[in-house]
Amino acid sequence: MEAKKIRSTFIEFFQSKGHHFVPSAPIVVKNDPTLMFTNAGMNQFKDAFLGNEIPKYPRVANSQKCLRVSGKHNDLEEVGVDTYHHTMFEMLGNWSFGNYFKKEAIEWAWELLTEVYQLSKDRLYVSVFEGDPSENLEMDQEAYDFWKEIVAEDRIIMGSKKDNFWEMGDTGPCGPCSEIHIDLRPENEIAEIPGRDLVNQDHPQVIEIWNLVFMQFNRLADGSLKELPAKHVDTGMGFERLVRAIQRKSSNYDTDIFTPFISFLEKKSGKKYGQDEQTDIAFRVVVDHIRAISFTIADGQLPSNNKAGYVIRRILRRAVRYGYTFLGFQSPFLYELCSLMAEHFGDIFPEVRQQQDFIAKVIQEEESSFLRTLDHGLKMLAGIKTELSEKGEKVISGKTAFELYDTYGFPLDLTSLIARESGFSLDEKGFEIEMEKQKNRSRAASESETGDWVHVEEEVGVDFVGYDYLETQSHIVKYRTV
Ligand code: ATP
Numbered sequence: 001m002e003a004k005k006i007r008s009t010f011i012e013f014f015q016s017k018g019h020h021f022v023p024s025a026p027i028v029v030k031n032d033p034t035l036m037f038t039n040a041g042m043n044q045f046k047d048a049f050l051g052n053e054i055p056k057y058p059r060v061a062n063s064q065k066c067l068r069v070s071g072k073h074n075d076l077e078e079v080g081v082d083t084y085h086h087t088m089f090e091m092l093g094n095w096s097f098g099n100y101f102k103k104e105a106i107e108w109a110w111e112l113l114t115e116v117y118q119l120s121k122d123r124l125y126v127s128v129f130e131g132d133p134s135e136n137l138e139m140d141q142e143a144y145d146f147w148k149e150i151v152a153e154d155r156i157i158m159g160s161k162k163d164n165f166w167e168m169g170d171t172g173p174c175g176p177c178s179e180i181h182i183d184l185r186p187e188n189e190i191a192e193i194p195g196r197d198l199v200n201q202d203h204p205q206v207i208e209i210w211n212l213v214f215m216q217f218n219r220l221a222d223g224s225l226k227e228l229p230a231k232h233v234d235t236g237m238g239f240e241r242l243v244r245a246i247q248r249k250s251s252n253y254d255t256d257i258f259t260p261f262i263s264f265l266e267k268k269s270g271k272k273y274g275q276d277e278q279t280d281i282a283f284r285v286v287v288d289h290i291r292a293i294s295f296t297i298a299d300g301q302l303p304s305n306n307k308a309g310y311v312i313r314r315i316l317r318r319a320v321r322y323g324y325t326f327l328g329f330q331s332p333f334l335y336e337l338c339s340l341m342a343e344h345f346g347d348i349f350p351e352v353r354q355q356q357d358f359i360a361k362v363i364q365e366e367e368s369s370f371l372r373t374l375d376h377g378l379k380m381l382a383g384i385k386t387e388l389s390e391k392g393e394k395v396i397s398g399k400t401a402f403e404l405y406d407t408y409g410f411p412l413d414l415t416s417l418i419a420r421e422s423g424f425s426l427d428e429k430g431f432e433i434e435m436e437k438q439k440n441r442s443r444a445a446s447e448s449e450t451g452d453w454v455h456v457e458e459e460v461g462v463d464f465v466g467y468d469y470l471e472t473q474s475h476i477v478k479y480r481t482v
C-alpha cells in the first residue's frame with residue numbers, strides 16, 4: 001500500500017466511525033506563548049480539552065504536521081542517526097471530546113491496524129499504565145480489560161508513569177495512556193529474544209507507533225487529581241512509522257515517503273545510499289530537514305536570527321553542512337528538492353505546492369549565504385582541533401564556539417555536532433558567557449548613543465552572515481503576490 005493510500009485509509013476509517021476530518025493546523029504556533037511549534041495532533045484542540053471552547057464536532061480525525069525540535073519534545077539529535085525520529089513528521093489522530101472513551105478507542109485502533117492495514121498480530125504489543133502508589137493512582141484496569149478481549153495477555157505490557165501517563169502541563173487534563181509498539185525484526189532475531197523484552201528499550205526495530213491517551217483527570221494547582229466530568233480520547237500515530245510497518249521496511253527512509261528524495265540526492269551527488277553509515281546519516285538528515293524547513297516556511301515562518309526563525313535557520317544550516325561535508329555539495333542544493341516536495345505533499349498539504357517558488361527562493365538564498373562562510377569556519381575548526389589534539393585536549397572553548405557563531409554563522413548545536421563527530425566536546429557555558437559579554441557590549445553602546453543623532457552607514461565589506469528577512473506577515477504576503 002502506498003503512503004498516500006495509507007493516509008487516506010486512516011481518515012476514511014475514522015470517518016466511517018462518525019469522525020469529522022479536520023485539516024492540519026499550521027506548524028508554526030502564533031497565539032500560544034507556551035509553544036513555538038505544533039508538536040502533537042492535540043495542540044489545536046487544547047482549548048476544547050481545557051473546557052475553554054465547545055468543540056464543533058464530538059469526534060474528529062486528522063493528519064497533523066508536527067515539529068519536535070524544541071521544548072519538551074526535542075528529537076533533533078536523534079534525527080538521521082536513528083531511522084524513526086524526524087524533526088517534522090505527520091501525526092495521525094482521532095479524538096473524542098466527551099464522547100466515546102477507552103473501549104471504542106482501543107477496539108478501533110486494533111481493527112484498523114490488524115484488519116484494515118493487516119499488520120500481523122504476532123508483531124504487536126500494547127502497554128497499559130501500571131499505576132503509581134505515590135499519587136494514589138491505580139493501574140488502568142479498564143484499559144487492560146478491553147485489551148484482554150482482543151490481544152493475547154502476554155502481549156500486554158505494564159508501563160510506568162513516564163511512558164504511560166500523559167499530562168498537558170503542571171495543571172490541566174491528564175490521564176493514563178496505552179501505547180502500541182511493533183516488532184519489525186527479521187524472524188530469526190525474534191526467535192532469539194522476544195519482542196516483549198525490547199519494547200521499552202529503544203530498540204531500532206521494535207518501535208512505538210501509536211499512543212492512545214485517555215484524559216480522565218484534571219490536575220489542580222495544589223497537585224491533586226480530580227476526575228473529569230467529561231472524559232476525552234486523544235490519539236497520535238506516527239505516519240512515517242506506520243508506513244514503514246505496512247511496507248515492511250527496516251527504516252522510515254526506505255518507504256515511498258522518502259525514497260524519491262533519496263534517489264534525487266543519489267543522482268546529484270553520485271553517491272549511493274546504504275553503503276557507508278556516515279554518508280547515510282547525511283542522506284537521512286538532508287531529506288528529513290528539507291521537509292521541516294519547507295513546511296515551516298510554507299506556514300509563514302522564515303529563517304531569521306531569533307526565536308522560531310532561528311530554529312529553522314539552525315535546521316537549514318545543519319542540512320547544508322551535512323550535504324557539504326558528506327555528500328560533496330559545494331553550492332546550493334537543498335532548494336532543488338522543493339519541486340519534489342510540491343509533487344509528493346501538495347495534494348494533502350496544498351501550501352507547499354502553492355508556495356513552491358517562494359520556499360525555494362528563501363532556501364536558496366539562505367544556502368548561498370551560509371555556504372559563503374562555511375568553508376572558512378570548517379577550516380578554522382579543523383585547525384583548532386589539531387592544535388588541541390597536539391596538547392592532548394578534547395574541549396573546544398566557548399570563545400572559539402562563539403567566534404564560529406558570530407563570524408561564520410555556525411549555530412552552537414552545529415559546532416557541537418561537528419565536535420562530537422571527532423570525539424571533541426564543547427564548553428557551552430563558556431559560549432553563553434561570551435554571548436552575554438557581547439550583549440552587554442551592544443547594550444553599553446546603545447546606551448551611550450541615547451539622545452544623539454546616529455548616522456547609520458551601510459556596512460560595506462562586512463561578511464554577510466545572518467541574512468534576515470523582515471518577518472512581518474505583510475512582507476510575506478507582499479512577497480507572495482509578486
Ligand atoms: P518516542 O518514544 O518514539 O520518542 P513519543 O512517545 O515521544 O515517541 P508521542 O508523544 O506518544 O511520541 O507521539 C505519538 C506518536 O508520534 C508516537 O507513537 C510515534 O509514532 C510518533 N512520533 C513521536 N515522535 C516522533 C518523531 N520525532 N518522528 C516521527 N514520529 C514520531
Ligand code: MG
Nearest residue numbers: 073074075085
Ligand atoms: Mg519522544
Ligand code: MG
Nearest residue numbers: 163179208211
Ligand atoms: Mg514513547
Ligand code: MG
Nearest residue numbers: 179208210211
Ligand atoms: Mg508515546
